[in-house]
Amino acid sequence: MTQPMNQKPEKDEAFLQDCLYFTTNRLSRAITRMADEAFATTGLAPAYGYLIRLVIGSPGITQKELSEKLSITPSTLTRFVDKLETKHLVERKVHGKTVMVYPTEKGIELGPTLRQASKRLKQNYEEILGKELSDQLTEYLTSSSKQLEK
Template identity: 45%
Template structure:
């Protein structure tokens, strides 16, 4: 095998490299589609809170596969902006969107539609859906391992 072919095979079949490269490319599209004050990850956190009002911080961290310290940092920022409200019940912190947070979520939801349209225009609608499902399934397997 030639060095060029070996390099091509490593870059093609190395899941780490391929997924990192894909993540960078999709992040560029997301940054263009999601016109907000914060990184897209904050808005995804708001999405989960929107669908699960009064979710505990622990459940939120688990759903997003985030370390508790990371979710705390994100929530601190969202709370400072007035987009979420946290309440303590015993040892647990519960999170919900504020009225302003719901408005921000509505704008984000429109941005998600634009993001899908952008990458579906490049990859195709069916391939986009299948790729997303395959990545979700693979992530779930890796997280259970």
């Protein structure tokens, strides 16, 4: 395929550094690697760990609330809860049309390990970025996400 005569080929890759899509995905891959390492001791992926922490903190939380808090679709949350139920870490109870999620004893026992993994992750990225930048970046990303989701 040939370039139109009035258009130069893009040899300069600066557009990648100026693109929010590219830079957030790059950041996401880097922080995901760090999170996977920090949570390796739990035997769970970070997303499952955060889900259990929410359930421990709010026993009986609805699946709808969990999907909203974790910013994942209800169908993805259902798959997550299914997996955690098979590991006997959470259990569901249906009340009418509402599905509520509770931690099991085994899930509660895992709580301190999950909190430690979260703490280790935060310490790791704060060591690299510094506490101030880490806090600012988290705040900017949170507010930006909320605006873009509107």
